[in-house]
Amino acid sequence: MLKTLLQLLGEDAPKFRRYVSMAVIYGLLSGLTIISLVPLLRYLLVGDISNTVIWLVVLLTGVLVCWRLRLRVEKAGIEVGIAILQGGRHRLGNHISQLPVGWFNSNNTARLSHVIFQGVMAIAQLPAHVFTPVFSSAMTPLIIVLSLFTINWKMGLIALLSIPLMGAVFIIAARLGQRVDQEFHRNTAETSQRIIEFSQAQSVLRAFNGEGKSTHFLEQAFDSQKKSSKRLILLSVISVILNAWMVQAIFATLMITALLSLNNSIGVIPTDTNNSDTLISIIISLLLVNRFVEPLLDVVGYAEAIRGARNQLKEVQDIFDIEPLPEPENPKFAQDNTLSLNGVGFAYPDNKRHVIRDVNLSITPGSMTALIGRSGSGKSTLLSLITRFSDVTEGSITMGGVDLRQMSHEQLNEKISQVFQTPYLFQSSIADNIRIGKPDASDAEIREVARLSGVTEIIGRLPQGVDTLVGEGGARLSGGERQRISIARALMKDAPILLIDEATAALDTENQAVITQTFARLRGKRTLIVITHQLSTIEMADQIVILERGCIKEKGSHDQLSISGGLYAHFLAQRNKVKRWKLGKL
Numbered sequence: 001m002l003k004t005l006l007q008l009l010g011e012d013a014p015k016f017r018r019y020v021s022m023a024v025i026y027g028l029l030s031g032l033t034i035i036s037l038v039p040l041l042r043y044l045l046v047g048d049i050s051n052t053v054i055w056l057v058v059l060l061t062g063v064l065v066c067w068r069l070r071l072r073v074e075k076a077g078i079e080v081g082i083a084i085l086q087g088g089r090h091r092l093g094n095h096i097s098q099l100p101v102g103w104f105n106s107n108n109t110a111r112l113s114h115v116i117f118q119g120v121m122a123i124a125q126l127p128a129h130v131f132t133p134v135f136s137s138a139m140t141p142l143i144i145v146l147s148l149f150t151i152n153w154k155m156g157l158i159a160l161l162s163i164p165l166m167g168a169v170f171i172i173a174a175r176l177g178q179r180v181d182q183e184f185h186r187n188t189a190e191t192s193q194r195i196i197e198f199s200q201a202q203s204v205l206r207a208f209n210g211e212g213k214s215t216h217f218l219e220q221a222f223d224s225q226k227k228s229s230k231r232l233i234l235l236s237v238i239s240v241i242l243n244a245w246m247v248q249a250i251f252a253t254l255m256i257t258a259l260l261s262l263n264n265s266i267g268v269i270p271t272d273t274n275n276s277d278t279l280i281s282i283i284i285s286l287l288l289v290n291r292f293v294e295p296l297l298d299v300v301g302y303a304e305a306i307r308g309a310r311n312q313l314k315e316v317q318d319i320f321d322i323e324p325l326p327e328p329e330n331p332k333f334a335q336d337n338t339l340s341l342n343g344v345g346f347a348y349p350d351n352k353r354h355v356i357r358d359v360n361l362s363i364t365p366g367s368m369t370a371l372i373g374r375s376g377s378g379k380s381t382l383l384s385l386i387t388r389f390s391d392v393t394e395g396s397i398t399m400g401g402v403d404l405r406q407m408s409h410e411q412l413n414e415k416i417s418q419v420f421q422t423p424y425l426f427q428s429s430i431a432d433n434i435r436i437g438k439p440d441a442s443d444a445e446i447r448e449v450a451r452l453s454g455v456t457e458i459i460g461r462l463p464q465g466v467d468t469l470v471g472e473g474g475a476r477l478s479g480g481e482r483q484r485i486s487i488a489r490a491l492m493k494d495a496p497i498l499l500i501d502e503a504t505a506a507l508d509t510e511n512q513a514v515i516t517q518t519f520a521r522l523r524g525k526r527t528l529i530v531i532t533h534q535l536s537t538i539e540m541a542d543q544i545v546i547l548e549r550g551c552i553k554e555k556g557s558h559d560q561l562s563i564s565g566g567l568y569a570h571f572l573a574q575r576n577k578v579k580r581w582k583l584g585k586l
């Protein structure tokens with residue numbers, strides 16, 4: 001718990017240490033102020049007015065100092081909370097930005113958003129709202145125990161033994177609900193994810209589940225959340241009762257001990273000074289017992305908040321524990337852009353099956369490679385390994401003879417530009433989305449890449465031209481328009497290696513031709529690795545690679561493969577058949 005808190009705080013950790021020291025001093029002073037009641041009462045009961053006044057002054061001074069210190073502790077706690085909110089989210093963000101891209105599936109994204117918004121907020125509130133009262137409530141009984149020892153050793157011993165006992169019950173009660181608490185948070189994250197999915201997928205749901213079944217997944221999520229929240233409430237009640245019973249049992253034991261001691265003194269007060277002292281001691285002990293039990297009950301009251309926060313911290317720790325892609329300590333610099341895949345194998349972390357197996361491939365600078373293969377054969381995965389979105393699990397990929405794992409993230413990023421299968425546009429203008437590839441691009445440069453990627457036609461049609469806002473994820477544009485803008489963005493980056501995943505799939509024939517011409521122009525200038533089913537693009541490639549179940553089945557030029565009688569020749573025969581069939585239809 002402490003480790004995660006310090007990790008979240010990073011360089012702000014000294015603020016937390018300062019806060020804890022102040023809170024401990026405050027707790028000690030509160031306890032000492034309370035036990036100043038002991039001499040005060042003693043002098044009052046024996047009628048020693050001058051000493052009573054002295055101790056009354058001590059008590060009032062203690063109360064005043066504690067009040068001032070409490071204000072400062074609260075302020076320090078708020079500062080720690082702010083540091084967690086600001087710095088902690090930032091540090092989590094930094095860590096997340098280094099995680100393998102494959103980690104970001106919808107489940108993990110929902111979990112992440114839950115942790116960043118609710119989790120970090122709950123943790124930030126801990127110092128001011130939970131730790132301060134808990135620290136002082138935990139310190140006070142310790143000091144009272146010491147005082148009780150000097151007055152009535154039996155009661156002191158019982159109080160002393162009760163502290164570890166109380167601690168053990170507290171931990172058991174906290175563990176009782178811990179698993180359910182975690183389940184509850186997981187279900188809450190799942191429900192949030194389902195709600196987002198439900199609103200985003202309205203068209204699909206209405207098209208396929210017109211009879212009211214469209215809420216099925218959502219209802220399932222609500223149901224699981226309801227069940228876990230019921231279990232959580234039940235276990236919370238049980239743990240509160242358990243803790244409260246324990247405190248009451250300690251209180252009862254101390255009271256019985258006091259009564260037994262009192263029994264020995266009854267009836268002898270007026271005559272025997274010793275017994276009179278004993279009676280005064282017992283009265284004072286009873287007061288201390290009361291002050292001993294009160295803070296323990298306060299701590300019990302915070303048990304739920306502590307357990308909840310502990311789980312939130314565990315969620316944060318789980319995210320910190322995910323290994324980022326390792327960065328080399330002394331990065332090496334790739335002298336040229338030759339790519340070499342040497343016995344590459346890869347399995348996604350949640351699935352031990354290798355989806356890429358023993359891939360050996362050499363890609364020379366300025367060449368064009370077409371990756372083809374059935375759906376699921378591993379084409380996109382292979383591209384993601386070249387960009388180092390994930391690390392290979394077998395073999396190596398080198399650039400200019402340097403293993404990608406030895407290159408800095410920045411250097412690799414400078415070398416590669418990419419067009420994704422599902423383009424994502426940011427909620428901004430077309431120009432801003434293209435400029436992501438080169439933030440300082442001039443208007444003329446934007447016009448040029450717009451021409452090369454067929455975006456000029458889109459800009460010409462829209463009233464605000466290049467400044468038209470594209471909506472969330474590009475929602476105001478068609479799939480083909482989004483695709484063309486993402487191509488413009490990739491071209492704008494001007495990196496020597498360009499990876500293109502099904503860039504023309506969503507385009508009409510006219511725009512497909514524009515993009516194919518652009519690829520033709522880029523040949524020899526940039527290394528192109530293209531996933532495509534477009535024959536005109538495939539034919540253009542210097543090297544065609546056919547993947548099947550993660551392995552390279554064939555590789556060579558169009559001329560070589562078309563006469564080899566293999567898969568590529570079969571693919572060409574199929575295309576010709578379809579073409580003839582289409583012509584026949586016409």
Ligand SMILES: Nc1ncnc2c1ncn2[C@@H]1O[C@H](COP(=O)(O)OP(=O)(O)OP(=O)(O)O)[C@@H](O)[C@H]1O
Pocket residue numbers: 102348350351355373374375376377378379380381382421
């Ligand atoms: N994030 C992931 N986690 C686990 N398995 C995955 C993940 N992404 C892809 N796969 C699996 O890896 C295999 C290869 O997928 P990949 O997307 O690379 O194929 P592809 O050839 O690009 O397919 P398509 O042409 O349909 O895009 C598939 O069996 C797929 O189910």
